[in-house]
Amino acid sequence: MSEEFTKYSEMRTMGRTASEAYHAAKADRKGELFALRMLRTVYGLSLPDAKRVAGAMEKMTQPQIPLVGERVYWEGWDTVEGRWIVEATVVDVREGFVFVARHRKFLVPGFQEIPPNDSLARIPESYFSKSLVERLGESEAFLEELAQV
Numbered sequence: 001m002s003e004e005f006t007k008y009s010e011m012r013t014m015g016r017t018a019s020e021a022y023h024a025a026k027a028d029r030k031g032e033l034f035a036l037r038m039l040r041t042v043y044g045l046s047l048p049d050a051k052r053v054a055g056a057m058e059k060m061t062q063p064q065i066p067l068v069g070e071r072v073y074w075e076g077w078d079t080v081e082g083r084w085i086v087e088a089t090v091v092d093v094r095e096g097f098v099f100v101a102r103h104r105k106f107l108v109p110g111f112q113e114i115p116p117n118d119s120l121a122r123i124p125e126s127y128f129s130k131s132l133v134e135r136l137g138e139s140e141a142f143l144e145e146l147a148q149v
Helices: 003-013 018-027 032-042 047-060 125-129 132-147
Strands: 071-078 082-094 097-108 112-114 122-124
Touching: 003 018, 003 032, 018 032, 018 047, 032 047, 071 097, 071 132, 097 125, 122 125
Parallel strands: none
Antiparallel strands: 071 082, 082 097, 097 112, 097 122
């Protein structure tokens, strides 16, 4: 593996996700092409999957605006699979709810795709007023607090 990816390879070894490494590469001002090559080399992602990570990262740092045909993302966790992020396509927005289909579920860390069993089909539109990064931070804080009980 190229020396230019050493930092990101170490991140992967430490259990950091592909999204976190992508964000770090962008913060290091390495550029989009470098970040995509890094995802493909270090995390072994296909080009379409690397592009999904890149597109998802941009969406994750801002509140989402659910539009029909666009993808939305939300987080969750359970005692069986651990932490995960779901990607789904908006099929309708009405009466304060976002209706979604074509779910994809990814474990965090590692961005490993797993079957999206029992995924939500309807989510309150207000849920997307916070960015995914903000919600993940709140979720992490909640889990840490819960662990200390």
